[in-house]
Amino acid sequence: MTPPAAAPRSLATAQRSLADPSVRHPLWPPLTEGCPVTSTGAVAYPLDVDYAYDEVPADLFARPAAHGLDRWAPLLPPLAAPGLGEGNTPLVELGDGVWVKDESRNPTWSHKDRLNRVAVSAAVASGARGVVVSSSGNHGAAAAAYAARAGLPCAVFTSPDAPPAVASHLRAYGATVLTVPQEAVRPLMRRIVAELGYQAVSSVTDSAHTGHPFGPEGYKTLAYEIALTLGRAPAAVHLPTGYGELLFGVAKGFQELARLGVTDAVPRMYAAEPAAAGALTEALRTGRPAARVPVAPTTAYAIDCAVNSYRGVVAVRSTGGAARTVTDEQMRAAREELAARGLWCETSSAAGLAGLRAHGPRETDGPVVCVMTSSGYKDVGTARESFAPTAPDWASVREALAAT
CATH class of the missing domain: 3.40.50.1100 (Rossmann fold)
Known part of the structure; x- marks a missing residue:
């Protein structure tokens, strides 16, 4: 196999504690069990990645979008593994200033x-x-x-x-x-x-979700792509939320854009959790870095998390957003709305749009983006329904068409 072309140099410099950004660690090795200095028995605080922002190429955001995260290599940890053409997913307009970032178009059909x-x-x-x-x-x-x-x-x-x-x-x-x-x-x-x-590459801690310190950096590229497509930062972004890694990564991406002068604002980040859980909502309500909640049955299996990551708390607080819960019925309604516009997703993926619809009115100072995280093929209920065959006569076919 021909080796992939070398990606541009990463400007990542160190890992730092989200609990206290002054606590820094070398970039290597990745600290996958949280910060060893600031973590406690109650909370494992995740690590963030810092960069030499003053060395970011001046034309980085002037270049056209492209498949593959190599496009954004200076603002990512080193991309030592070959890619699969991830990213550069479409931003689809629903109308009335609402857009959907369709992450089901990625190589394995999710964010x-x-x-x-x-x-x-x-x-x-x-x-x-x-x-x-x-x-x-x-x-x-x-x-x-x-x-x-x-x-x-x-x-x-x-x-x-x-x-x-x-x-x-x-x-x-x-x-x-x-x-x-x-x-x-x-x-x-x-x-x-x-x-x-x-x-x-996922959390190994019991006290709170930490996850891989480098992984959420990949989610920053969602923010870069949204800003390039819209020509500005949106007013708000609504995201399905389980542990909060996606929420954190997208928020950080927009904060970097503002820091580098590419945009003049950071959108409010709204987490949408299933009402059957809602750990981030509870953590923010009680002022804790992480909360553990019971999880009731829900069709949103992909985001029914019993505990949040501190990353989600940071993302919501730093952008002036909020965490909200949505019911299975509200997510199903949002899923049906998306399908009617040609976008098919699993139930969990519709949580962002469900949060916007359930907790309106929406912001009026700019466009709003809802992130749709994965394909309907991933849904727990997909292909479990059965349908009777249609009789091969015109009356039956006409009746079926009239019914829809």
Whole structure:
């Protein structure tokens, strides 16, 4: 295989604690269990990545958009693993100033491809022997694909309640699929890391979600693309939210754009969580860095998280946004609205639009963007319905057409 062309030089310089940005660590190795200085027994504080912003090429945001995160390499950690043409997804106008960023157009049909291009690159660059991830679907599929692309083995812990097609999707990339009780996942992940030399690309901490410190940097590119397409920063961005990594990455991307003088404002970030959980909403309501909540049954399986990451708290507070909950019925209505406009997504992916519709009125000082995170093929209910065949006569066909 011909090696990929070298990406432009990364300007990443260090890791720093989100709890106290003055606490800095070298860029390598990635600190996947949180900041060892500021974390406590109650909260594992995630790491952020800092850059030499004064060295960013003056024309970086004047260049046309392109598939592959290499386009944004100076503002990402080193991209040591080859890509799959991720990013540069369409921004589709719904009308009335509302736009949808359709992340289902990524290589494995979700936003997680952006995170895993960066996280798997970190595993390659630091000499990891493989990657391990806990995922109900999207994250595992993306990790497996990018690990396969990089020639690394991948172990994926999945939920027994994951959609039936998930295991097939993962195994198609050569991943080892492991289905164990939830309470056993993180101890086993830590052992795989310690004994087999794998790198975790999802959270291994029990006290709060930390995740890979480099991964959310990939989500910044959503903000870059939105600003290039609109020619400005939107007034607000509404996002489906589980642990809050996407929320944080997009917020940071817009903050960098403002810092570099590309835009003159940072949009308000609105997290949309399923009402069956709502850990970030609870953390913000009570003023805590992280909260743990019970999780009720919900069709939004991809974002029904019992605990939030401090990243989400930082994103909402720093942009003047809010965290809101939406019901399954509100997400289904938003999903149907999107499908009627030609955009098919899983129920969780419609949470951003559901939050906008349920908690309006929307901002009037500019466009509003809702991020749609993944394809309808990922939904837990997809292909489970059955439909009777149509009788092969004109009366039956005409009746069926009239009914729709």
